[in-house]
Amino acid sequence: MKGLIIRDPWIGMILDGTKTWELRTQHTTLRGEIALIRKGSSQIVGVADLVDSLPRLDQHGLAESVQFHRVPPAEQASALANGWLFPWLIVNARPLSTPVPYLHPNGAVTWLNLDPNTSQSIARARQTSRGEPSQEAVKAPSQPAIIRSVQAFKTNGDVVRELDRDSGPGSKISPALEAELVATADRLGVKVKPLGSNTTKMRSFIVPSRAGDHVVLLNRMARSTSHFQVFLAPALDGRVANSIAGIPGVQRFVNASTHDHRMRHSAFRAFKEPQPVGEPFGHGWLLDQHRAGELFSKLVEIIRNK
Structure with missing residues:
Protein backbone atom coordinates (compact mmCIF):
# COMPACT_ATOMS: atom_id res chain seq x y z
CA MET A 1 0.00 0.00 0.00
CA GLY A 131 -23.83 6.21 7.23
CA GLU A 132 -26.62 7.27 4.92
CA PRO A 133 -26.05 10.69 3.33
CA SER A 134 -28.09 13.57 4.63
CA GLN A 135 -30.71 15.23 2.48
CA GLU A 136 -28.40 18.21 2.24
CA ALA A 137 -25.72 16.02 0.69
CA VAL A 138 -27.85 15.04 -2.30
CA LYS A 139 -28.47 18.61 -3.35
CA ALA A 140 -26.06 19.03 -6.24
CA PRO A 141 -25.78 22.26 -8.22
CA SER A 142 -28.03 22.42 -11.27
CA GLN A 143 -25.27 24.03 -13.33
CA PRO A 144 -22.05 22.41 -12.06
CA ALA A 145 -19.13 24.80 -12.01
CA ILE A 146 -16.97 22.04 -13.40
CA ILE A 147 -19.01 21.90 -16.60
CA ARG A 148 -18.39 25.62 -17.04
CA SER A 149 -14.70 25.06 -16.40
CA VAL A 150 -14.46 22.72 -19.37
CA GLN A 151 -15.94 25.47 -21.52
CA ALA A 152 -13.17 27.72 -20.21
CA PHE A 153 -10.61 25.09 -21.26
CA LYS A 154 -11.81 25.37 -24.86
CA THR A 155 -10.65 28.94 -25.38
CA ASN A 156 -7.57 27.90 -27.34
CA GLY A 157 -6.57 25.00 -29.55
CA ASP A 158 -3.59 23.95 -27.46
CA VAL A 159 -5.71 23.28 -24.40
CA VAL A 160 -8.33 21.38 -26.42
CA ARG A 161 -5.62 19.14 -27.88
CA GLU A 162 -4.25 18.56 -24.37
CA LEU A 163 -7.68 17.54 -23.11
CA ASP A 164 -8.13 15.13 -26.02
CA ARG A 165 -4.74 13.57 -25.38
CA ASP A 166 -5.14 13.24 -21.63
CA SER A 167 -8.62 11.77 -21.90
CA GLY A 168 -7.25 8.74 -23.74
CA PRO A 169 -7.75 7.57 -27.34
CA GLY A 170 -11.41 7.51 -28.29
CA SER A 171 -12.69 8.80 -24.94
CA LYS A 172 -15.61 11.10 -25.67
CA ILE A 173 -17.06 11.98 -22.29
CA SER A 174 -15.88 15.27 -20.83
CA PRO A 175 -13.27 14.70 -18.08
CA ALA A 176 -14.93 17.48 -16.10
CA LEU A 177 -18.38 15.91 -16.40
CA GLU A 178 -16.96 12.61 -15.21
CA ALA A 179 -15.28 14.35 -12.28
CA GLU A 180 -18.61 15.94 -11.31
CA LEU A 181 -20.30 12.52 -11.28
CA VAL A 182 -17.52 10.93 -9.24
CA ALA A 183 -17.65 13.79 -6.72
CA THR A 184 -21.44 13.46 -6.50
CA ALA A 185 -21.13 9.72 -5.91
CA ASP A 186 -18.66 10.36 -3.10
CA ARG A 187 -21.06 12.77 -1.40
CA LEU A 188 -23.79 10.13 -1.59
CA GLY A 189 -21.67 7.35 -0.12
CA VAL A 190 -21.52 5.49 -3.46
CA LYS A 191 -18.40 3.45 -4.11
CA VAL A 192 -16.42 4.51 -7.19
CA LYS A 193 -14.37 1.79 -8.86
CA PRO A 194 -10.95 3.01 -10.11
CA LEU A 195 -10.39 2.82 -13.86
CA GLY A 196 -8.14 0.13 -15.27
CA SER A 197 -6.81 2.68 -17.77
CA ASN A 198 -7.82 5.96 -19.39
CA THR A 199 -9.31 3.99 -22.30
CA THR A 200 -11.70 1.99 -20.08
CA LYS A 201 -15.11 2.25 -21.72
CA MET A 202 -17.28 2.03 -18.61
CA ARG A 203 -16.88 3.40 -15.11
CA SER A 204 -18.58 1.45 -12.31
CA PHE A 205 -20.46 2.96 -9.37
CA ILE A 206 -21.60 0.61 -6.59
CA VAL A 207 -24.87 1.80 -5.02
CA PRO A 208 -25.80 0.19 -1.67
CA SER A 209 -29.47 -0.51 -1.07
CA ARG A 210 -31.68 -2.52 1.25
CA ALA A 211 -31.67 -5.34 -1.31
CA GLY A 212 -27.87 -5.36 -1.71
CA ASP A 213 -25.29 -3.58 -3.84
CA HIS A 214 -26.18 -2.50 -7.38
CA VAL A 215 -23.84 -1.58 -10.23
CA VAL A 216 -24.42 1.55 -12.29
CA LEU A 217 -22.24 1.87 -15.39
CA LEU A 218 -21.28 5.25 -16.85
CA ASN A 219 -20.52 5.15 -20.56
CA ARG A 220 -17.23 7.03 -20.89
CA MET A 221 -17.38 6.77 -24.70
CA ALA A 222 -20.69 8.60 -25.05
CA ARG A 223 -20.69 10.88 -28.08
CA SER A 224 -23.70 12.99 -27.16
CA THR A 225 -22.85 16.57 -26.23
CA SER A 226 -26.04 17.31 -24.29
CA HIS A 227 -26.55 14.00 -22.46
CA PHE A 228 -24.49 11.25 -20.88
CA GLN A 229 -25.37 7.55 -20.72
CA VAL A 230 -25.75 5.28 -17.70
CA PHE A 231 -26.73 1.62 -17.72
CA LEU A 232 -28.34 -0.62 -15.12
CA ALA A 233 -28.60 -4.36 -14.81
CA PRO A 234 -31.75 -5.62 -16.58
CA ALA A 235 -33.38 -6.95 -13.39
CA LEU A 236 -32.78 -3.69 -11.49
CA ASP A 237 -33.91 -1.65 -14.47
CA GLY A 238 -37.20 -3.52 -14.51
CA ARG A 239 -37.88 -2.52 -10.89
CA VAL A 240 -36.96 1.15 -11.13
CA ALA A 241 -37.80 2.07 -14.73
CA ASN A 242 -41.12 3.77 -13.95
CA SER A 243 -39.57 5.89 -11.20
CA ILE A 244 -36.58 6.93 -13.30
CA ALA A 245 -38.76 7.73 -16.31
CA GLY A 246 -40.61 10.27 -14.16
CA ILE A 247 -37.51 12.42 -13.60
CA PRO A 248 -37.51 15.53 -15.85
CA GLY A 249 -34.24 15.63 -17.81
CA VAL A 250 -33.91 11.83 -18.00
CA GLN A 251 -34.93 9.77 -21.01
CA ARG A 252 -34.53 6.23 -22.28
CA PHE A 253 -31.48 5.27 -24.30
CA VAL A 254 -32.55 3.98 -27.72
CA ASN A 255 -30.25 1.84 -29.84
CA ALA A 256 -30.21 3.44 -33.30
CA SER A 257 -29.69 0.08 -35.00
CA THR A 258 -32.17 -2.12 -33.14
CA HIS A 259 -34.62 0.61 -32.05
CA ASP A 260 -34.88 -0.85 -28.56
CA HIS A 261 -33.29 -0.09 -25.20
CA ARG A 262 -30.44 -2.57 -25.42
CA MET A 263 -26.78 -1.73 -25.82
CA ARG A 264 -24.51 -4.72 -26.32
CA HIS A 265 -21.15 -4.45 -24.62
CA SER A 266 -18.85 -6.93 -22.89
CA ALA A 267 -18.56 -4.58 -19.88
CA PHE A 268 -22.07 -5.61 -18.85
CA ARG A 269 -20.71 -8.78 -17.32
CA ALA A 270 -20.13 -6.45 -14.33
CA PHE A 271 -23.83 -6.88 -13.52
CA LYS A 272 -23.17 -10.54 -12.61
CA GLU A 273 -26.66 -11.61 -13.58
CA PRO A 274 -27.74 -14.67 -15.60
CA GLN A 275 -27.56 -13.60 -19.23
CA PRO A 276 -29.24 -14.88 -22.39
CA VAL A 277 -27.22 -16.66 -25.03
CA GLY A 278 -24.84 -14.24 -26.72
CA GLU A 279 -23.23 -11.04 -25.54
CA PRO A 280 -24.67 -9.50 -22.35
CA PHE A 281 -26.91 -6.46 -22.52
CA GLY A 282 -28.09 -3.74 -20.21
CA HIS A 283 -30.78 -1.10 -20.15
CA GLY A 284 -29.73 2.51 -20.40
CA TRP A 285 -30.73 6.05 -19.67
CA LEU A 286 -29.72 9.47 -20.99
CA LEU A 287 -29.22 12.23 -18.42
CA ASP A 288 -28.92 15.93 -19.20
CA GLN A 289 -25.25 16.79 -18.59
CA HIS A 290 -26.09 20.36 -17.56
CA ARG A 291 -27.93 18.94 -14.54
CA ALA A 292 -25.48 16.10 -14.06
CA GLY A 293 -25.08 16.10 -10.29
CA GLU A 294 -28.77 16.70 -9.58
CA LEU A 295 -30.04 13.97 -11.94
CA PHE A 296 -27.40 11.42 -10.97
CA SER A 297 -28.30 12.00 -7.31
CA LYS A 298 -31.98 11.34 -8.02
CA LEU A 299 -31.17 8.15 -9.93
CA VAL A 300 -28.98 6.92 -7.08
CA GLU A 301 -31.66 7.62 -4.48
CA ILE A 302 -34.25 5.67 -6.46
CA ILE A 303 -31.91 2.68 -6.65
CA ARG A 304 -30.94 3.01 -2.98
CA ASN A 305 -34.57 2.77 -1.89
CA LYS A 306 -35.35 -0.35 -3.93
Whole structure:
Protein backbone atom coordinates (compact mmCIF):
# COMPACT_ATOMS: atom_id res chain seq x y z
CA MET A 1 0.00 0.00 0.00
CA LYS A 2 1.22 3.50 -0.82
CA GLY A 3 0.83 6.57 1.33
CA LEU A 4 0.29 10.09 -0.02
CA ILE A 5 1.70 12.99 2.00
CA ILE A 6 -0.73 15.93 2.20
CA ARG A 7 -0.36 19.06 4.29
CA ASP A 8 -2.97 20.89 6.30
CA PRO A 9 -5.56 22.22 5.74
CA TRP A 10 -6.05 20.17 2.57
CA ILE A 11 -5.90 16.75 4.21
CA GLY A 12 -8.65 17.72 6.64
CA MET A 13 -10.89 18.77 3.76
CA ILE A 14 -10.30 15.46 1.99
CA LEU A 15 -11.13 13.52 5.14
CA ASP A 16 -14.40 15.37 5.72
CA GLY A 17 -15.42 15.00 2.06
CA THR A 18 -15.41 18.70 1.12
CA LYS A 19 -12.36 18.37 -1.16
CA THR A 20 -12.14 15.74 -3.91
CA TRP A 21 -9.37 17.25 -6.07
CA GLU A 22 -5.82 17.18 -4.72
CA LEU A 23 -3.80 19.56 -6.92
CA ARG A 24 -0.31 18.39 -7.87
CA THR A 25 2.40 19.46 -10.33
CA GLN A 26 2.11 16.40 -12.60
CA HIS A 27 -0.14 13.51 -13.54
CA THR A 28 -0.14 10.19 -11.73
CA THR A 29 -0.85 6.74 -13.14
CA LEU A 30 -1.49 5.25 -9.70
CA ARG A 31 -5.05 4.11 -9.02
CA GLY A 32 -6.74 2.39 -6.10
CA GLU A 33 -6.75 2.61 -2.33
CA ILE A 34 -4.11 4.83 -0.74
CA ALA A 35 -3.20 5.90 2.79
CA LEU A 36 -3.51 9.58 3.71
CA ILE A 37 -0.54 10.98 5.63
CA ARG A 38 -0.68 14.32 7.40
CA LYS A 39 2.56 16.11 6.50
CA GLY A 40 4.99 16.58 9.37
CA SER A 41 3.08 14.31 11.74
CA SER A 42 4.56 10.89 10.88
CA GLN A 43 0.99 9.61 11.16
CA ILE A 44 -1.46 8.00 8.77
CA VAL A 45 -4.87 9.51 9.44
CA GLY A 46 -7.11 7.94 6.82
CA VAL A 47 -7.51 5.97 3.62
CA ALA A 48 -9.18 6.92 0.33
CA ASP A 49 -9.49 5.87 -3.31
CA LEU A 50 -7.45 7.59 -6.00
CA VAL A 51 -9.67 7.07 -9.03
CA ASP A 52 -8.38 9.44 -11.71
CA SER A 53 -5.81 12.04 -12.76
CA LEU A 54 -7.51 14.86 -14.66
CA PRO A 55 -6.20 17.16 -17.41
CA ARG A 56 -4.12 20.19 -16.47
CA LEU A 57 -6.16 23.21 -15.42
CA ASP A 58 -5.68 26.66 -16.89
CA GLN A 59 -6.41 29.90 -15.02
CA HIS A 60 -10.12 29.82 -15.85
CA GLY A 61 -10.49 26.15 -15.00
CA LEU A 62 -8.80 26.71 -11.65
CA ALA A 63 -11.10 29.62 -10.83
CA GLU A 64 -14.26 27.77 -11.88
CA SER A 65 -13.62 24.55 -9.91
CA VAL A 66 -13.07 25.87 -6.38
CA GLN A 67 -15.83 23.60 -5.03
CA PHE A 68 -13.63 20.59 -5.86
CA HIS A 69 -10.07 21.72 -5.02
CA ARG A 70 -10.99 24.34 -2.36
CA VAL A 71 -8.09 26.68 -3.20
CA PRO A 72 -9.44 30.18 -2.40
CA PRO A 73 -9.11 32.96 -5.00
CA ALA A 74 -6.41 34.70 -2.95
CA GLU A 75 -4.14 31.64 -3.26
CA GLN A 76 -4.79 30.73 -6.89
CA ALA A 77 -2.05 32.96 -8.32
CA SER A 78 0.46 31.03 -6.24
CA ALA A 79 -0.98 27.71 -7.45
CA LEU A 80 -0.62 28.88 -11.06
CA ALA A 81 2.93 30.12 -10.54
CA ASN A 82 4.02 26.87 -8.91
CA GLY A 83 2.25 24.57 -11.35
CA TRP A 84 -0.24 23.05 -8.90
CA LEU A 85 -2.67 22.46 -11.74
CA PHE A 86 -3.10 18.68 -12.10
CA PRO A 87 -6.17 17.44 -10.18
CA TRP A 88 -5.90 13.97 -8.65
CA LEU A 89 -9.44 12.75 -8.02
CA ILE A 90 -9.58 11.33 -4.47
CA VAL A 91 -12.89 10.00 -3.13
CA ASN A 92 -14.35 7.62 -0.54
CA ALA A 93 -12.16 9.10 2.21
CA ARG A 94 -12.37 7.17 5.50
CA PRO A 95 -10.72 8.64 8.61
CA LEU A 96 -9.00 6.13 10.88
CA SER A 97 -10.40 5.77 14.38
CA THR A 98 -6.82 6.05 15.67
CA PRO A 99 -3.91 7.55 13.67
CA VAL A 100 -1.28 4.99 12.72
CA PRO A 101 2.39 5.99 13.20
CA TYR A 102 5.01 5.04 10.60
CA LEU A 103 8.72 5.50 10.05
CA HIS A 104 9.25 8.33 7.57
CA PRO A 105 12.11 7.60 5.14
CA ASN A 106 14.56 10.34 4.25
CA GLY A 107 13.68 12.21 1.06
CA ALA A 108 10.02 11.16 0.84
CA VAL A 109 7.94 14.21 -0.11
CA THR A 110 4.96 12.84 -2.06
CA TRP A 111 4.65 9.05 -1.96
CA LEU A 112 6.04 6.35 0.26
CA ASN A 113 5.69 2.58 0.32
CA LEU A 114 4.17 1.26 3.55
CA ASP A 115 5.52 -1.95 5.05
CA PRO A 116 3.15 -4.89 5.74
CA ASN A 117 3.04 -4.22 9.49
CA THR A 118 1.91 -0.64 8.94
CA SER A 119 -0.71 -1.78 6.42
CA GLN A 120 -2.05 -4.24 8.99
CA SER A 121 -2.22 -1.48 11.59
CA ILE A 122 -4.24 0.62 9.15
CA ALA A 123 -6.69 -2.24 8.65
CA ARG A 124 -7.23 -2.52 12.40
CA ALA A 125 -7.75 1.24 12.77
CA ARG A 126 -10.35 1.61 10.05
CA GLN A 127 -13.35 3.59 11.08
CA THR A 128 -16.78 2.11 10.40
CA SER A 129 -18.17 3.15 7.06
CA ARG A 130 -20.11 6.35 6.75
CA GLY A 131 -23.83 6.21 7.23
CA GLU A 132 -26.62 7.27 4.92
CA PRO A 133 -26.05 10.69 3.33
CA SER A 134 -28.09 13.57 4.63
CA GLN A 135 -30.71 15.23 2.48
CA GLU A 136 -28.40 18.21 2.24
CA ALA A 137 -25.72 16.02 0.69
CA VAL A 138 -27.85 15.04 -2.30
CA LYS A 139 -28.47 18.61 -3.35
CA ALA A 140 -26.06 19.03 -6.24
CA PRO A 141 -25.78 22.26 -8.22
CA SER A 142 -28.03 22.42 -11.27
CA GLN A 143 -25.27 24.03 -13.33
CA PRO A 144 -22.05 22.41 -12.06
CA ALA A 145 -19.13 24.80 -12.01
CA ILE A 146 -16.97 22.04 -13.40
CA ILE A 147 -19.01 21.90 -16.60
CA ARG A 148 -18.39 25.62 -17.04
CA SER A 149 -14.70 25.06 -16.40
CA VAL A 150 -14.46 22.72 -19.37
CA GLN A 151 -15.94 25.47 -21.52
CA ALA A 152 -13.17 27.72 -20.21
CA PHE A 153 -10.61 25.09 -21.26
CA LYS A 154 -11.81 25.37 -24.86
CA THR A 155 -10.65 28.94 -25.38
CA ASN A 156 -7.57 27.90 -27.34
CA GLY A 157 -6.57 25.00 -29.55
CA ASP A 158 -3.59 23.95 -27.46
CA VAL A 159 -5.71 23.28 -24.40
CA VAL A 160 -8.33 21.38 -26.42
CA ARG A 161 -5.62 19.14 -27.88
CA GLU A 162 -4.25 18.56 -24.37
CA LEU A 163 -7.68 17.54 -23.11
CA ASP A 164 -8.13 15.13 -26.02
CA ARG A 165 -4.74 13.57 -25.38
CA ASP A 166 -5.14 13.24 -21.63
CA SER A 167 -8.62 11.77 -21.90
CA GLY A 168 -7.25 8.74 -23.74
CA PRO A 169 -7.75 7.57 -27.34
CA GLY A 170 -11.41 7.51 -28.29
CA SER A 171 -12.69 8.80 -24.94
CA LYS A 172 -15.61 11.10 -25.67
CA ILE A 173 -17.06 11.98 -22.29
CA SER A 174 -15.88 15.27 -20.83
CA PRO A 175 -13.27 14.70 -18.08
CA ALA A 176 -14.93 17.48 -16.10
CA LEU A 177 -18.38 15.91 -16.40
CA GLU A 178 -16.96 12.61 -15.21
CA ALA A 179 -15.28 14.35 -12.28
CA GLU A 180 -18.61 15.94 -11.31
CA LEU A 181 -20.30 12.52 -11.28
CA VAL A 182 -17.52 10.93 -9.24
CA ALA A 183 -17.65 13.79 -6.72
CA THR A 184 -21.44 13.46 -6.50
CA ALA A 185 -21.13 9.72 -5.91
CA ASP A 186 -18.66 10.36 -3.10
CA ARG A 187 -21.06 12.77 -1.40
CA LEU A 188 -23.79 10.13 -1.59
CA GLY A 189 -21.67 7.35 -0.12
CA VAL A 190 -21.52 5.49 -3.46
CA LYS A 191 -18.40 3.45 -4.11
CA VAL A 192 -16.42 4.51 -7.19
CA LYS A 193 -14.37 1.79 -8.86
CA PRO A 194 -10.95 3.01 -10.11
CA LEU A 195 -10.39 2.82 -13.86
CA GLY A 196 -8.14 0.13 -15.27
CA SER A 197 -6.81 2.68 -17.77
CA ASN A 198 -7.82 5.96 -19.39
CA THR A 199 -9.31 3.99 -22.30
CA THR A 200 -11.70 1.99 -20.08
CA LYS A 201 -15.11 2.25 -21.72
CA MET A 202 -17.28 2.03 -18.61
CA ARG A 203 -16.88 3.40 -15.11
CA SER A 204 -18.58 1.45 -12.31
CA PHE A 205 -20.46 2.96 -9.37
CA ILE A 206 -21.60 0.61 -6.59
CA VAL A 207 -24.87 1.80 -5.02
CA PRO A 208 -25.80 0.19 -1.67
CA SER A 209 -29.47 -0.51 -1.07
CA ARG A 210 -31.68 -2.52 1.25
CA ALA A 211 -31.67 -5.34 -1.31
CA GLY A 212 -27.87 -5.36 -1.71
CA ASP A 213 -25.29 -3.58 -3.84
CA HIS A 214 -26.18 -2.50 -7.38
CA VAL A 215 -23.84 -1.58 -10.23
CA VAL A 216 -24.42 1.55 -12.29
CA LEU A 217 -22.24 1.87 -15.39
CA LEU A 218 -21.28 5.25 -16.85
CA ASN A 219 -20.52 5.15 -20.56
CA ARG A 220 -17.23 7.03 -20.89
CA MET A 221 -17.38 6.77 -24.70
CA ALA A 222 -20.69 8.60 -25.05
CA ARG A 223 -20.69 10.88 -28.08
CA SER A 224 -23.70 12.99 -27.16
CA THR A 225 -22.85 16.57 -26.23
CA SER A 226 -26.04 17.31 -24.29
CA HIS A 227 -26.55 14.00 -22.46
CA PHE A 228 -24.49 11.25 -20.88
CA GLN A 229 -25.37 7.55 -20.72
CA VAL A 230 -25.75 5.28 -17.70
CA PHE A 231 -26.73 1.62 -17.72
CA LEU A 232 -28.34 -0.62 -15.12
CA ALA A 233 -28.60 -4.36 -14.81
CA PRO A 234 -31.75 -5.62 -16.58
CA ALA A 235 -33.38 -6.95 -13.39
CA LEU A 236 -32.78 -3.69 -11.49
CA ASP A 237 -33.91 -1.65 -14.47
CA GLY A 238 -37.20 -3.52 -14.51
CA ARG A 239 -37.88 -2.52 -10.89
CA VAL A 240 -36.96 1.15 -11.13
CA ALA A 241 -37.80 2.07 -14.73
CA ASN A 242 -41.12 3.77 -13.95
CA SER A 243 -39.57 5.89 -11.20
CA ILE A 244 -36.58 6.93 -13.30
CA ALA A 245 -38.76 7.73 -16.31
CA GLY A 246 -40.61 10.27 -14.16
CA ILE A 247 -37.51 12.42 -13.60
CA PRO A 248 -37.51 15.53 -15.85
CA GLY A 249 -34.24 15.63 -17.81
CA VAL A 250 -33.91 11.83 -18.00
CA GLN A 251 -34.93 9.77 -21.01
CA ARG A 252 -34.53 6.23 -22.28
CA PHE A 253 -31.48 5.27 -24.30
CA VAL A 254 -32.55 3.98 -27.72
CA ASN A 255 -30.25 1.84 -29.84
CA ALA A 256 -30.21 3.44 -33.30
CA SER A 257 -29.69 0.08 -35.00
CA THR A 258 -32.17 -2.12 -33.14
CA HIS A 259 -34.62 0.61 -32.05
CA ASP A 260 -34.88 -0.85 -28.56
CA HIS A 261 -33.29 -0.09 -25.20
CA ARG A 262 -30.44 -2.57 -25.42
CA MET A 263 -26.78 -1.73 -25.82
CA ARG A 264 -24.51 -4.72 -26.32
CA HIS A 265 -21.15 -4.45 -24.62
CA SER A 266 -18.85 -6.93 -22.89
CA ALA A 267 -18.56 -4.58 -19.88
CA PHE A 268 -22.07 -5.61 -18.85
CA ARG A 269 -20.71 -8.78 -17.32
CA ALA A 270 -20.13 -6.45 -14.33
CA PHE A 271 -23.83 -6.88 -13.52
CA LYS A 272 -23.17 -10.54 -12.61
CA GLU A 273 -26.66 -11.61 -13.58
CA PRO A 274 -27.74 -14.67 -15.60
CA GLN A 275 -27.56 -13.60 -19.23
CA PRO A 276 -29.24 -14.88 -22.39
CA VAL A 277 -27.22 -16.66 -25.03
CA GLY A 278 -24.84 -14.24 -26.72
CA GLU A 279 -23.23 -11.04 -25.54
CA PRO A 280 -24.67 -9.50 -22.35
CA PHE A 281 -26.91 -6.46 -22.52
CA GLY A 282 -28.09 -3.74 -20.21
CA HIS A 283 -30.78 -1.10 -20.15
CA GLY A 284 -29.73 2.51 -20.40
CA TRP A 285 -30.73 6.05 -19.67
CA LEU A 286 -29.72 9.47 -20.99
CA LEU A 287 -29.22 12.23 -18.42
CA ASP A 288 -28.92 15.93 -19.20
CA GLN A 289 -25.25 16.79 -18.59
CA HIS A 290 -26.09 20.36 -17.56
CA ARG A 291 -27.93 18.94 -14.54
CA ALA A 292 -25.48 16.10 -14.06
CA GLY A 293 -25.08 16.10 -10.29
CA GLU A 294 -28.77 16.70 -9.58
CA LEU A 295 -30.04 13.97 -11.94
CA PHE A 296 -27.40 11.42 -10.97
CA SER A 297 -28.30 12.00 -7.31
CA LYS A 298 -31.98 11.34 -8.02
CA LEU A 299 -31.17 8.15 -9.93
CA VAL A 300 -28.98 6.92 -7.08
CA GLU A 301 -31.66 7.62 -4.48
CA ILE A 302 -34.25 5.67 -6.46
CA ILE A 303 -31.91 2.68 -6.65
CA ARG A 304 -30.94 3.01 -2.98
CA ASN A 305 -34.57 2.77 -1.89
CA LYS A 306 -35.35 -0.35 -3.93
